[in-house]
Amino acid sequence: MDLTWLLADPLPNALPRQQVLYQRLRAAILSARLAPGTRLPASRNLATELGIARNTVLHAYEQLIAEGCLVASRHGTRVASLPVAPALTGSGTPLGDPLPGLSQRGHLALRPAADSVRDTLPFAPGVPDVSAFPFRAWRGCLDRAWREATPRQLGYTAPGGEPALRRALASYLSSARGFAVQPEQVVITAGTHGAFELCARLLADAGDTVWLENPGYPAAYTAFTLAGLEPWPVAVDGDGLAPTPADWQHRPPRLIMVTPSHQYPTGAVMSLARRLELTARAHEHRAWLLEDDYDSEFRRNGPALPALYGLHPAAPVLYAGTFSKTLYPALRLGYLIVPRALADTFVRATAEATRPGHGIEQMALADFIEHGHYTTHLRRMRRRYAARQQALLAALARHPGAETAITGGDAGLHLTLWLPPDLDDRAVCAAAETQGLAVRPLSRYTHPPRKCNGMLLGYGNIDVPHMDGAVRRLRLAMRHAAGHSA
């Protein structure tokens, strides 16, 4: 029989020849090109026919016999009768039926908002200036952590995180936020995203309702939906989340996600009255509040409002913070503060709900905080971002535009500009994109039927000398979009 076609196609470079022969023989058997019962040439003869070493053939035969594709007997080597189901026979190419695709919730993760996080163009919101990261101090801490690492730090990290980091954070939060927190209440997470996922899975079941701010953080919407929860967008006003009696009655939540210190993206600060009411109503409904305090390290005006977390010892609040904005996003470290009554149970559950790791990086971060590098870096970045915000506001005033209001200046890394109804935010942002700007339309953060029209201007990644030019390009884009819509 002629088997020269086995090696007729060009051989891939990366594979040894015996592997190629084995693979092609196997494909021919599985596709029934070599029918069950077919007797193959003796290894010596096939080697001669193909012009390769006999050992190469022997090795391929042996492997195919080991896995049941070939059967050896004293009458020679034959192709086995394999129970190949019809769907997979007769073809080496993809079948008519395409592969199944993403699930319904999987499709949600394809929304275009996804790409915002990796944008480094001017005005991309939520992007910290990593060029100012204190590499030397950080690498010093990493080096020390590696030198001191034991097998324990290389194994799965202890539930809740490295004890040293939990201690350092409890102490940091007591001075920075006035929290009375025990290290046992600190749970290290994979950034804020990891905190969302933990809370969704450990505190809610599939089908439970989660309240999300509207407008709000799109990644929270995706994370909770992917965890099987039913998101219910609740309107935000100038005092923060503003649930109506109908919301409480018809969509009682199991989880409420809020950004009271600096609402994302409008920048609203939740009033104390609203905080008290929300906490009391959540308690009444046996719902958990998840307070996402994503950027209060960069407050500007006056003292920070106290967190929802410390408002009342019985408040059903978990507090989430992150190092993504204050250090660098790829570090993927954040934390949850869990009420004392829940802490032990929650921490034990995290060990199985995630597989905690990155113990070395956590030790380094504990060191970084304890040696004062963290507060020094924060102080420096606070000044830097304040100067950038001032420069942005000044440039916006110097080159006036159509915005009806600017909000969100109390903290963080972005401002929200509200646009008049006749100037569509998506048109403006599309025009800005042609100017090389990553301005985000507020409507992308909004769920219908609510209508928000505006744009987010991140200033974290634009240094002061470049601010005026960036604003000029923005104004150009706005005029361009206005001309088109007029």
Added chain:
Amino acid sequence: MDLTWLLADPLPNALPRQQVLYQRLRAAILSARLAPGTRLPASRNLATELGIARNTVLHAYEQLIAEGCLVASRHGTRVASLPVAPALTGSGTPLGDPLPGLSQRGHLALRPAADSVRDTLPFAPGVPDVSAFPFRAWRGCLDRAWREATPRQLGYTAPGGEPALRRALASYLSSARGFAVQPEQVVITAGTHGAFELCARLLADAGDTVWLENPGYPAAYTAFTLAGLEPWPVAVDGDGLAPTPADWQHRPPRLIMVTPSHQYPTGAVMSLARRLELTARAHEHRAWLLEDDYDSEFRRNGPALPALYGLHPAAPVLYAGTFSKTLYPALRLGYLIVPRALADTFVRATAEATRPGHGIEQMALADFIEHGHYTTHLRRMRRRYAARQQALLAALARHPGAETAITGGDAGLHLTLWLPPDLDDRAVCAAAETQGLAVRPLSRYTHPPRKCNGMLLGYGNIDVPHMDGAVRRLRLAMRHAAGHSA
């Protein structure tokens, strides 16, 4: 009015005094100990009364005015009327109603199997020997990655992972596993656990059925359940996963999780016939197969069977590998190989489904693989684990015991010893625990009504000279348990 009680309790060390005064005043207002409308003393008077600086009082008043707890007028400073709901008034201590607890699925994560992963006692399964990790080479790669790091690597990592690592893995898998894989098909995950979570969320919806091996990997059961899927345990026999017609008919799966190379925990190798049938039936039912190839780097006898992944171009298979066993668990890096037709969609969805990070570590790992450190380390560990397995088998033979069979020796880091019905595996493992051994009962990996009775002996973390002693202690525990059950 007498307000000396405000500072009567001992002051916490970590907080500045003005913060303490502020917090205690606020607590008194929120708990209505200071009733709405109460006029507070002038700051000068309160300062004198408490024996503290006037600025301390002023600062606390200002902050409380800013957040709406106090109202300042020309008549002085008064306690505001706050809309405090009944549930949160009248008490500074936790209320009668306890906080809500974990969700139903959250409770699942509390199962005792959870603690197995952090066990470093002899015989703990799945624990690699991290003492042999090539620290110097790895830190060299990390150092280089840090030196070459750009702001891009500190930001969110590109969807799918660092391109250099995806390239290095595609090339490694082509020589190690004979895969024809493009770098675009490689998705870097947070270990195997991260691969489970991605597949559960992107390929299945809440309520969909996932098939799990029985006995099987408990962490997979938890991960899929937490993702909202309905797990359906499918029996395993000597040829691997053995679904019955009833399984296909009554519980058609959306996802099938399998360990065909080395079934966890029995060690069964899935026969080719079973592989073909499973793939064809999965294709027919439009189900995805998730092949968890968690330890095939440590194969011992003969060539590795080809993966389910490469069996047929149209096979609906995703392949998961991990560096937890080959490098160290805390690294939290693994990968998924996604069929070409799905790759682009899947990779885009990962960016929103997770927040990818750890770019520096991924660059270091790419370097580590490309410079040959990975294969050198694997070769070394393969020899080391083979010697430990031999030593374990020899010691078990030298000190014979009641086991009826030993399976799982073809690969990996553990053996499975099957016990006779009259020797309960939980009793044996409890007795072993008193001997300082982390032997796991096979029944813990099993879902009723199926009954498996045996134990897992991990040998990855026991060096050869200590093996005999560990086996002697195990035999002692077995005799002890047998004596109790007799």
